[in-house]
Amino acid sequence: MSLVPVGQFPAYRPRRLRQSSVLRTMVRETRLSAEQLVLPLFVRSGRRVRQPVGSMPGVFQLSPDELARETGRAHAAGVPAVLLFGIPDRKDARASGAYARNGIVQEAVRLLKKELPQLLVITDVCLCEYMEHGHCGITQRTKSGGRVLNDPSLKLLAKTALSHAESGADMVAPSDMMDGRVRAIREELDKQGFEETPIMSYAAKFASAFYGPFREAAESAPQYGDRRSYQMDAANANEAMREVAMDIQEGADIIMVKPALAYLDIVHRVKTTFGYPTAAYAVSAEYSMVKAAAAKGWIDERAVTLESLLAMRRAGADIVITYAAVEAANWLKEGANSRL
Ligand code: PBG
Numbered sequence: 001m002s003l004v005p006v007g008q009f010p011a012y013r014p015r016r017l018r019q020s021s022v023l024r025t026m027v028r029e030t031r032l033s034a035e036q037l038v039l040p041l042f043v044r045s046g047r048r049v050r051q052p053v054g055s056m057p058g059v060f061q062l063s064p065d066e067l068a069r070e071t072g073r074a075h076a077a078g079v080p081a082v083l084l085f086g087i088p089d090r091k092d093a094r095a096s097g098a099y100a101r102n103g104i105v106q107e108a109v110r111l112l113k114k115e116l117p118q119l120l121v122i123t124d125v126c127l128c129e130y131m132e133h134g135h136c137g138i139t140q141r142t143k144s145g146g147r148v149l150n151d152p153s154l155k156l157l158a159k160t161a162l163s164h165a166e167s168g169a170d171m172v173a174p175s176d177m178m179d180g181r182v183r184a185i186r187e188e189l190d191k192q193g194f195e196e197t198p199i200m201s202y203a204a205k206f207a208s209a210f211y212g213p214f215r216e217a218a219e220s221a222p223q224y225g226d227r228r229s230y231q232m233d234a235a236n237a238n239e240a241m242r243e244v245a246m247d248i249q250e251g252a253d254i255i256m257v258k259p260a261l262a263y264l265d266i267v268h269r270v271k272t273t274f275g276y277p278t279a280a281y282a283v284s285a286e287y288s289m290v291k292a293a294a295a296k297g298w299i300d301e302r303a304v305t306l307e308s309l310l311a312m313r314r315a316g317a318d319i320v321i322t323y324a325a326v327e328a329a330n331w332l333k334e335g336a337n338s339r340l
Pocket of ligand 1: 124126128136175176210211212213214215227282283284285
């Protein structure tokens, strides 16, 4: 059914509403607000460490003290939430750094919740940064390299999520794409008294070349093979809907679609079909491409960034996760919404 009964409004002239900037702002259908942004951050051990990520200008691997400082700045700019990724000192075949009580993310969460209690701290729950082979689950050697074992990985993921919650995380975000992990995490959290800790599930996560720069940032590139056995084929939209339905059934509170800009049809379909709180993750290469073109003077960084983030909101995202969150929040403070 069309929203516009064509031919029934002979007097309608779009220009009338566009003449006045006041009116134009009043009738805008979508607004971008700093309150909806999440800033992803990378934390590693040490003190006073600000290790630049070459392919992501402005993004750093931060030691906890620097992380607290960076987060303070983001919060002051109006960004209400961060999403934490950890880079452990050592990797092994059981991803033990992912669920260690004194793991890097656990330490960072405790520090942030102490220094900035109002900040919403979300933790990425995955094993790839902590596995020596760089895959998101436990693997078994095969002749051609190895394969990821779904079910044995669930226990470790649940353990990881629990240890994040115990450290004070406000929400956990499983990004591994193992089948059944939302249920495994939900059950473990409930059993241990964290019934109120929400799960933001990377429900529709595509096997994407847009994650390239992230793997440098998180030092999580697979040492052999790729992630196609557990992440989704870019060609499949119906499958994305099935993945989302499954995660909702298993207890996900927020559904995430990732990447964002090349998958806005998925964002839109997820939002209109399920009506669930929906997040879009503007991933590393989406950020890097804008930075690179802007550095060459080929595009207007501010305008391109804000237009892209607005498009994610228009498609149906309630929450937008972006490495440009602080810049966007500052631009929005200057009134960018009405000039976009
Ligand atoms: C971990 C994870 C990845 C991203 C978020 N969580 C990498 C991957 O799946 O390879 C990508 C985020 C980005 O590119 O910004 N599984």
